Amino acid sequence: xxxxxxxxxxxxxxxxxxxxxxxxxxxxxxxxxxxxxxxxxxxxxxxxxxxxxxxxxxxxxxxxxxxxxxxxxxxxxxxxxxxxxxxxxxxxxxxxxxxxxxxxxxxxxxxxxxxxxxxxxxxxxxxxxxxxxxxxxxxxxxxxxxxxxxxxxxxxxxxxxxxxxxxxxxxxxxxxxxxxxxxxxxxxxxxxxxxxxxxxxxxxxxxxxxxxx
Ligand SMILES: Nc1ncnc2c1ncn2[C@@H]1O[C@H](COP(=O)(O)OP(=O)(O)OP(=O)(O)O)[C@@H](O)[C@H]1O
Numbered sequence: 001x002x003x004x005x006x007x008x009x010x011x012x013x014x015x016x017x018x019x020x021x022x023x024x025x026x027x028x029x030x031x032x033x034x035x036x037x038x039x040x041x042x043x044x045x046x047x048x049x050x051x052x053x054x055x056x057x058x059x060x061x062x063x064x065x066x067x068x069x070x071x072x073x074x075x076x077x078x079x080x081x082x083x084x085x086x087x088x089x090x091x092x093x094x095x096x097x098x099x100x101x102x103x104x105x106x107x108x109x110x111x112x113x114x115x116x117x118x119x120x121x122x123x124x125x126x127x128x129x130x131x132x133x134x135x136x137x138x139x140x141x142x143x144x145x146x147x148x149x150x151x152x153x154x155x156x157x158x159x160x161x162x163x164x165x166x167x168x169x170x171x172x173x174x175x176x177x178x179x180x181x182x183x184x185x186x187x188x189x190x191x192x193x194x195x196x197x198x199x200x201x202x203x204x205x206x207x208x209x210x211x212x213x
Contacts, residue, residue, distance in 0.1 A: 098139035
């Protein structure tokens with residue numbers, strides 16, 4: 001299981017990025033089981049990269065290849081399978097359903113392709129300190145609570161790659177480390193890779209490789 005970046009550069013970036021970045025315009029191969037840290041100052045294209053890898057947008061030159069299949073050639077059905085079975089994500093802007101409860105937001109995702117039984121939702125929520133929020137609509141939760149909902153939601157499915165776009169921006173160190181620990185355990189269960197993009201270097205993410213975007 002490999003995810004490859006082949007000379008990828010957003011069409012809206014100028015060629016200067018080629019020399020500055022360790023990711024844009026490079027040939028990189030990410031393998032299952034790796035922990036990849038991408039240090040990405042604001043505006044360097046972190047969210048663009050995550051959306052490209054998830055197959056939501058394709059305004060880039062170069063190619064992204066998953067197990068020798070170019071995402072450019074994917075049909076909508078291929079993308080649905082890719083996101084259901086192989087790649088999960090925590091979006092920077094979370095994308096929860098505001099009128100659904102915390103429990104419903106997570107359960108909706110779980111039902112698409114269950115990796116865990118439903119009881120796991122409460123267990124994870126309690127572990128991350130939001131067990132008392134399961135019946136609350138997500139729109140009334142604080143942003144830091146919503147981040148933890150999005151993290152748990154991302155762990156309900158099978159995946160080979162877990163994409164994280166600034167997942168801890170509203171969490172203190174203790175909550176962040178707690179959530180990271182859970183994600184590491186879940187990645188191990190699947191022998192999956194984590195691709196973790198953040199504004200700065202975070203020392204408690206045990207990355208195996210680090211890149212500056
Ligand atoms: N579709 C687009 N068309 C044109 N420019 C875009 C497009 N998407 C993003 N950009 C620009 O590319 C740059 C990087 O955007 P992106 O959202 O990927 O940044 P980021 O590194 O995630 O930033 P932040 O950490 O501040 O969220 C920004 O200057 C943005 O305005």
